Amino acid sequence: VKDIVLLVEDNDDDVLVIKRGFSKGKIANPIHRVINGKEAFDFIDENPGEKIDLILLDLNMEVMNGFDFLHKRKEIEKVSRIPVVVLTSSHRDEDIELAYSLGANAYVEKPINPKEFINVILSIEEFWLVLAKKP
């Protein structure tokens, strides 16, 4: 059984696209989806046995957005070791800078073209789930 990918995303459509990307790309890691940063922390707290391989993080979310999640993540050692890939539709320079300075491991813009989107998902998988050595 593979480690899970935690998807923090409030847009159902994007979740569908990402899940489709996983299945098309034959990525075996199961996806667990939460709708904001707070729920992500709740999930991690409530499921200490679950091993999370990667966090895919949206930025624009209610309750706790991606930046707040990154901020809090720094303080919690267990979570800070999990690589976070920001996956967002924002390509604002200030968002990119802020995300990295808050410790994001990568920043990827959601492409408008679904084929590209799926390629992006595959690239993320190839690097973060296959290539990169994690603690």
Added chain:
Amino acid sequence: MTHNIYRIYALLLISILFIFGMIMLEDSQFDVIWVNEHIHILLESIGAFSIILVSLLLFSDQIRLNYNCSSIITGLLLMGILDLFHGVDKLGQSFVFLHNMAGLFGSLGFLFFIPINIYKRDLKLTKKSIFIIMLLGVAIGTSTILFNQSLPLMVENGIFTDFSLWLNEITGAFFLAGCFYLTYIYTKEPDVIIFLLIITTLLLGTSSLTFYYSEIWCTSWWIWHLLRFLGNLLLIVFIFIFAEERRKLVFAQNTEIKEINNKLNNYTYTISHDLKEPIRSIRTFSEFILEDYEDKFDETGADYFNRIISASNKMAEMIDDLLLLSKIGKNDVEFEEIPLNSITDEVLTTLELAINEAHAHIECENLPTISCQITWMKLVFTNLISNCIKYRDEEKPELHISITCQRIGNNYEISIKDNGIGIDEDQHDKIFGLFRRAYSKKDKSGSGAGLAIVRDIIKQHNGDVYVKESTPGKGTTISFIIPMGGIKK
């Protein structure tokens, strides 16, 4: 406001010193008449100029009161002009007559202010009427001096005549009447300008009343002159206050405009950002349907879905361009000195594929080094050159594009000329509008924001962009002007 209070204190102090000085003068050995005369000229001229200035400011609407000031404007204007004549006139009949007339006209202005505003008469002065009033003032002034002998007797053996004295009493009464009415207004509408006018009329009125008890060049004479001068000086304070308030107002307005602009930019960003999400979904799921259920569609069905996809693509592009436009206003990109050729080289490399496809032949002159926001300037050239390619004339064997530069005064004019399809004359201005095209919609791709983006960027660089020349079927030259500032030779 506190500054102005200090100014009034300063005026009071100066005037006390002045009275003291006059008393000293009377006992001294100086040529008293000479000193008196010159001080008099100075006082009257300063007073007269300040009165004229205030009158004109009131007229030009620089000073806004919720009351009809036409009579005050007329009165003060005549008063100021006649006071000027009085100031420079030699002692004699006309000297006193001019003074009396000046006061009378001024006070009448304040007197008529009362009925005009009680009965809300709609009197409006035009530029022409101001001109006529000024001419009238000058005419009265000069004719008084010229026909010195035929004036009613004003002064006899160094003593003012009864006519002269009573004229001043009436003047004083008129000023005080104006003062009372202004006080009444002030109780309803406390306004600093009304307050100043109250004090001014009070001073001018008292000054006219005390004329009765005065002899020429004696202290009593100077006391009412001083009162009058103070009244005039107060009007100057009045100007200061207004200059200050206007400055504040303009400043506040500018800040507000900036804030609104910032807000709008932020809104544009948020709105276009949020708009993109659903469009992405529309496109994405249309493609998924095509992919997954292709065999269930006939040709028409597939065509419909492709139309949905290309429409959402177009809309996404438009939104991207709106986002881009909203960013141009933001001043966060630094200006740097760069040879324009390095920008064009880079742009041509990026566009290489499209250039080759279009069989385009591009000539680029030696361009100057300018100070610009490099990323934005790249976009200018990208958009302009892409347009040349997009609107090329397919019937011509080759597309020619030339980039040239010409110095005009302190500016560079950079021109991009092509042999494309050209633009009709009546479209020349329209093409710089947002989402506008000179051609029918169906023929060309793109959102139609390219030139609007170019225009905004060039404006940001204090320049201008325009169609220099274009003939349908022959080609187009689009030029932009950019200031030479910060050029390295």
